[in-house]
Amino acid sequence: MSKHTATRESEVSLAELRGDCARMAPHWTTPKKTVVTPVKPSLIHGVTVPPASARLVDAMSEYGE
Numbered sequence: 170m171s172k173h174t175a176t177r178e179s180e181v182s183l184a185e186l187r188g189d190c191a192r193m194a195p196h197w198t199t200p201k202k203t204v205v206t207p208v209k210p211s212l213i214h215g216v217t218v219p220p221a222s223a224r225l226v227d228a229m230s231e232y233g234e
Contacts, residue, residue, distance in 0.1 A: 218226070
């Protein structure tokens with residue numbers, strides 16, 4: 170990426186960005202919805218979670234309630 174391109178990208182206004190997105194929107198497609206069948210916890214094997222991650226996930230309930 171050249172410096173010129175990086176400078177130009179940083180100078181794009183919010184209005185220009187919204188206009189670009191509006192022009193691109195008709196080209197975006199969404200995948201068809203699929204039905205996901207839950208898996209029994211007893212069938213899940215080999216998943217390990219590091220202690221730091223487990224503490225992080227455990228503390229998330231404080232923010233979700």
